[in-house]
Amino acid sequence: RERGNAFLAREDDPMRNVLTFGFDLVMDGHDLPRPVNYWMARVTPPAGAPPTDPLNRPFIIIDPRAGHGPGIGGFKADSEIGVALAAGHPCYFIGFRPSPEPGQTIEDVVRAIVAFTEEVGRRHQVADGKPVAIGNCQAGWALLMAAAIRPEAFGPLLVAGTPVSYWAGVPGKAPMRYLGGLLGGSWMTAMTGDLGGGIFDGAWLVTNFESGNPANTYWTKQYEVWSDVDHAADRYLGFEKWWGGHVTLNAAEMQFIVDELFVGNRLATGELTFSDGTRIDLRAIQSPIIVFCSEGDEITPPAQALSWITDLYPDLNDLRTHGQTIVYSVHGSIGHLGIFVSGGVARKEHNEFASNMDMIDVLPPGLYEAVLNPADNAPGDGSAHGPWLATFQSRDFKDIAVHGGTSAEDEKRFAAMRRVSEVNLGLYRQLAQPAVRALATPLVTTAATQLHPARLSYTLFSDRNPWMGWVRWAAEMARGNRTPVADDNPGRLAERQVSTMITQALETYGRQRDALSEKVFQEVYAAPMVQAVTGVAAASAPPRLHPGDAPDHQLFVALATERLSAAMAEGGLREAVLRALLWIRLPTAQADERSFSVIRRLRQQYGVQVLPLPEFKCIVRQQFFMLLIDEGRAIETLPALLPEDTALRAEAFAILRSVATSIGDLPEEARTRLAAVERIFLGEPVVAAPPMTDAQANVTPIAASGSGTVAKRRIRPAASRSE
Numbered sequence: 001r002e003r004g005n006a007f008l009a010r011e012d013d014p015m016r017n018v019l020t021f022g023f024d025l026v027m028d029g030h031d032l033p034r035p036v037n038y039w040m041a042r043v044t045p046p047a048g049a050p051p052t053d054p055l056n057r058p059f060i061i062i063d064p065r066a067g068h069g070p071g072i073g074g075f076k077a078d079s080e081i082g083v084a085l086a087a088g089h090p091c092y093f094i095g096f097r098p099s100p101e102p103g104q105t106i107e108d109v110v111r112a113i114v115a116f117t118e119e120v121g122r123r124h125q126v127a128d129g130k131p132v133a134i135g136n137c138q139a140g141w142a143l144l145m146a147a148a149i150r151p152e153a154f155g156p157l158l159v160a161g162t163p164v165s166y167w168a169g170v171p172g173k174a175p176m177r178y179l180g181g182l183l184g185g186s187w188m189t190a191m192t193g194d195l196g197g198g199i200f201d202g203a204w205l206v207t208n209f210e211s212g213n214p215a216n217t218y219w220t221k222q223y224e225v226w227s228d229v230d231h232a233a234d235r236y237l238g239f240e241k242w243w244g245g246h247v248t249l250n251a252a253e254m255q256f257i258v259d260e261l262f263v264g265n266r267l268a269t270g271e272l273t274f275s276d277g278t279r280i281d282l283r284a285i286q287s288p289i290i291v292f293c294s295e296g297d298e299i300t301p302p303a304q305a306l307s308w309i310t311d312l313y314p315d316l317n318d319l320r321t322h323g324q325t326i327v328y329s330v331h332g333s334i335g336h337l338g339i340f341v342s343g344g345v346a347r348k349e350h351n352e353f354a355s356n357m358d359m360i361d362v363l364p365p366g367l368y369e370a371v372l373n374p375a376d377n378a379p380g381d382g383s384a385h386g387p388w389l390a391t392f393q394s395r396d397f398k399d400i401a402v403h404g405g406t407s408a409e410d411e412k413r414f415a416a417m418r419r420v421s422e423v424n425l426g427l428y429r430q431l432a433q434p435a436v437r438a439l440a441t442p443l444v445t446t447a448a449t450q451l452h453p454a455r456l457s458y459t460l461f462s463d464r465n466p467w468m469g470w471v472r473w474a475a476e477m478a479r480g481n482r483t484p485v486a487d488d489n490p491g492r493l494a495e496r497q498v499s500t501m502i503t504q505a506l507e508t509y510g511r512q513r514d515a516l517s518e519k520v521f522q523e524v525y526a527a528p529m530v531q532a533v534t535g536v537a538a539a540s541a542p543p544r545l546h547p548g549d550a551p552d553h554q555l556f557v558a559l560a561t562e563r564l565s566a567a568m569a570e571g572g573l574r575e576a577v578l579r580a581l582l583w584i585r586l587p588t589a590q591a592d593e594r595s596f597s598v599i600r601r602l603r604q605q606y607g608v609q610v611l612p613l614p615e616f617k618c619i620v621r622q623q624f625f626m627l628l629i630d631e632g633r634a635i636e637t638l639p640a641l642l643p644e645d646t647a648l649r650a651e652a653f654a655i656l657r658s659v660a661t662s663i664g665d666l667p668e669e670a671r672t673r674l675a676a677v678e679r680i681f682l683g684e685p686v687v688a689a690p691p692m693t694d695a696q697a698n699v700t701p702i703a704a705s706g707s708g709t710v711a712k713r714r715i716r717p718a719a720s721r722s723e
Helices: 001-008 082-087 105-123 138-149 175-182 187-195 203-211 216-228 229-243 251-263 302-306 306-312 314-319 343-355 355-361 397-401 410-432 431-439 442-450 452-460 466-480 490-526 528-533 551-566 575-588 593-606 613-631 633-634 646-660 668-681 719-722
Strands: 022-028 038-044 059-063 089-098 132-136 157-160 200-201 248-250 288-296 324-330 364-372 387-394 590-594
Touching: 001 229, 001 452, 022 059, 022 105, 022 431, 038 105, 059 082, 059 105, 059 138, 059 633, 082 089, 082 132, 089 105, 105 138, 105 251, 105 613, 132 138, 138 157, 157 229, 175 251, 175 410, 175 490, 187 200, 187 410, 187 431, 187 442, 200 203, 200 251, 203 216, 203 452, 216 229, 216 490, 229 410, 248 251, 251 410, 288 343, 302 324, 302 528, 306 397, 314 364, 343 355, 343 364, 343 387, 355 387, 355 593, 355 613, 364 397, 387 593, 410 431, 410 528, 442 452, 490 528, 551 613, 575 633, 575 646, 575 668, 590 593, 613 633, 646 668
Parallel strands: 059 089, 059 132, 132 157, 157 288, 288 324, 324 364
Antiparallel strands: 022 038, 038 089, 200 248, 364 387, 387 590
16 A cells, blocks of 8 residues: 555656655756756765765766666665765766657657766866766666767766677577567557557556566565565565656657667667667777676676677777777676665675776776675785775686577577568558557547556555555554564464465466477577568578778778887887886786776876876877787887986886786786886896787787787777877
8 A cells, every 4th residue: 555655646756766865956858959858967975975076087877767767776875876976976867757758769868868978077077087877777778879979978888787789698598588579579569659649658668577577576576575564664665666666758769679679689780870870889989888787687688788799899809909998797696676776786896896997997998807806815005995806807709608699590580580570560550550549549548558557556555546445544553463473483384385385386487488488489480481581591691790890990990000100119107117017917817906006106106187097098008009019019119218317217117016016926927027127127128028829819908919010910099089
């Protein structure tokens, strides 16, 4: 009853959210040239929180508009917002009103995110770095689209539980990816929007999520309250406040999501194009991308969160030549909502991401896995650590392939599904849509909305239902006469046994249903007749190809390589220290937050005003690419960067040594390189170490090449874009 009454009380609230933090509205999407129902607010730090530092880069948290209301990113004190505020960062939140603006599209939403981010950037021009943006679930792919069309506005991007490669998965898991094919494509999405009078009810999305876990939906969630009603009620009501905050989308928005993403899967390979001709190419993103997912997430399994990397880039070297830095972390067990809601995840993963965001921003281009280990007994660097120690270890594409992907057979099945969907949608629009729209009168759409089962599960048990009038006094009487029984009471034991049996039965049903769904999908869309009719069987090329390099990109790479080769002997002490440090640390194949804490002192050695973070990042990437195109010559020209003052050289080498050794003992090859650099800095001649082998290059942050390979190894330095 309380759950239903809370639902009714919030039904007409235009700013409904579940934030536990105060906020001040900064920007309203209604005022944009293309109005949207999104808004942005600055979050007010709670009492006792440290003051925000104007030099700290701001954080922007974007919530998913997937049937529920906004606020999940700040649902608890230990949350994405709470972590950012606790670290002294200015924090902004992007939410949305329950109903969309007339004519609003996904393209308008993406451009609104760009406008909001640009406003945050204007408000924090003195901050040491561009805004960090966090996109949860659906908001993650919208954020990636925004950063692809306006890369210069964004700092590091964190996408949590975000599906980007929608066909990917592991056999026997992620059954939701088959749903579009089992329904014959997106025609039912179009019909649902037409029956809603041009509005798609988000309650259908909530119902879809609930159907994925029948045991939790139909029994466990309720039983957990009934079995511990004295303590579980507040937690239950707090979650239902968000889960039942149903919002709506324009039918065109939902159709875009299903056609272009869920069924079409056009985002991961650069096939997605906006109505004005803007091509969404994720390779255009200049900021580091942090991907956070979980093996326990059935809605966004790791394969869907990570496979876009291998869909977009043919190999690791191509990723590096585009100047891209991608960091990923795979949780072992947490569910989809736990990625955003769990206090334990916020205190561990999100806290480490936030505290190391500057470090992630300056990592050399490549693919890294964030590995978090207990900080106890770890060799220190003299600075304070939290309970966890973050290490960013270099990875190759084979490391993310273990989490699943899309086989060649599945590519053909899903390609056939996409074409079947297009045909069915066309037939629906031609034959049935006029009649359906004629039936969708205001009276019919209103009745359909109010009678939706997801809403009735709230309203039927509220005080709006006169048959619930007796519950209030009965509940008060029960509270006044509570007589709890012992845990070993025979009735309690029998209750738990019955609950376990019901849960196991529903779980078994869910597994069998999912297995049958997968089998039906595979058999239908692998059938020779279906693939022949859809044209998949006749195609000589794979259904989806990696995006190709344009001639102007290849020319840019060649010119950048030539320019960097000519500039190897240019620069000063800062460039020399950073180039030497990168070279020494190559054999370790990882970056450690203890190293970066020393690097912060290195930056401060020259003063923040002299060497702000963006300039530091530019130098790191420039020196990285010099080592990449010709490692031998990069080391041979190192003495030309050093000053004649031996005291300065000695001081610089002392700082360099402290960074290189901050994580403890170095491997033998790294020690050899450190000794060689010491001779260079102290003015002794040195013979450059031999180049690394291809096998070593595949597991290190920098793919080193030998002397004289400039013409063979072409790169695209991100630094040159900043210059």
